[in-house]
Amino acid sequence: MLTGDKQKFYGLLFGIAFSTLLITQQLTIFVNLIERGASGVYNVPTADVWVMDEVSRTTDVNFPMPATALDKVRGVAGVEWAVPHLRANASVRTQEGDLEGVGIVGVDDATLIGLPKNMIEGDINVLAQPDSVIIDDVGVTNLFENGQSPIGERLELNDQRAVIRGIGDSIPSFTSQVVLYTKYSQALRYVPGTRNRMTFVLVGASDGVSPDELTKRISEQTGLRARTRDEFAQDGVDFIIENTGIPVNFGITVVLGFIVGVAIVGLTFSLFIRDNIKQFGALKAIGVTNRKIAGMVAVQAGMVGMIGYGLGVLGTVGFISAFSGVPQFKGFYIPWQVPLVSFAAMVLIIALTGWVALRGVMKTEPAAVFR
């Protein structure tokens, strides 16, 4: 019955698909966006433990430590290696003469630990050359227009010269800020001088020592804050959730998606029932039970729901694929929990609106068919 009425069939399909698309797409963007709060951690996959001043909260919200902290950490049993890591902000003058805020990441001079795992262009060893920096791909888009190659370009960084000699393949930060990677010693020149400038110590655990155990040891023996990689990544995510309006804004959009779904599907369902009330009455008069009618409608609604849901999820996949080339959307993926949430929302929409619409059928007297 439902599938035979093309207008209402497509109406229901649109309602479900649109609602699923809105819920899935918005939740996907939300999850990916807040995960960007952990991008600084994900970009350094080799570090098992991050050590910092006890007031530091994330890779971007940090407080520098004295250089002696590095030796303290190295003295803790179970530390395989420990290297200094600097993260700070600076201003760069662009080719057009504008100022752009950039993140400076200073990585260990000897081991280069702290760089992104992969390079898009160039080699990590370019940092051995004087004034070298590696720019991330967001920086290429933001600072260089029309596909111009940044390699060899000079930047003025807090009155210091910087030459771009490579492009790093990194996960963009939450604010998609341009990030320049350089050696720790070089980074100290770019960051305006304060007595303490080392923001983190990156640590590798010895074989047989778990990161959890190591963080406890480091905290106890140095008085510094030590977090495992996963803990510190979660700290970044939590910071965004707690300090921005993003969860509320995305939550409102998801709720709106649900309400739009209920409205469109509910209205179409009601119209379908109203238009076919004589047929339902006839079936009831013939001797088809309410349960069978409800089952019949449920099967058809379920089928429409599944098709609409599939289209909505496909739409989200299409959206993510279409924007995968844009640096701000780089690495976006659909977590498996998101389609499950939108599936539950779709089932709820169908069940809620179907139940309301079917109440009319249940209450219909079969005698109405003769009137």
Next chain:
Amino acid sequence: MSGGEIKTAISTRGVTRDFQAGQETIRVLHGIDLDVRAGELTYLVGESGSGKTTMISIMCGILWPTDGDVEVFGTDIYALSDNELVNFRLQNIGFIFQQYNLIPSIDAASNAAVPLIAQGMDRLEARKRAVAMLEKLNIADQADKLPNQLSGGQQQRVAIARALVHEPRLVVCDEPTAALDAKSGRRVMDLLREVGVAEDRSVIIVTHDNRIFDLADRILVLEDGRITHDGTDMPDDH
């Protein structure tokens, strides 16, 4: 009709029905006593508002009387539970509605098979029997078409097939010829007599189509909720 004992298809005793219109209670049927015989084509005739729709709804078990008893082939149908009554209708009564009320999204054969499927018969077997019934009604070649691909007359034949496919003992028709020309209307009535009327079966028709009055075995006239005429012909003043 056979020469044996005439069976009673429907028996009503003291059937009344009230409807509530705001604060007012309107009595539509006034204690009707009636016996509809098996093996007959019985017409229930009356003006709009005379109570014939209410009467036929009560006789076929889809509207509870306010008072009185109704027996269909010896079963006191309103003494049955809701589920038993639904099942009784499914097994014993076939319906032909004025607007046919076919399901628009399934083809003619599937529409005709609805009662058999509702009875729990295998879908393929039900469809086979439905096609056989459509063949009897000379529209087997339309079995695969959707209702909106059929003419009004063809839709009505599908509706008749649906009413008869499960071989019910009572067939109830609401204005079966209202939308048809005189010739088609008479053909439909012949068909109903041929396939619906037998020694232990009965067809009851609600109509005010005077073009087919001569085809009835019995005509009951209902006026203001009371039977005012019971005979083989229409009274002269109608």
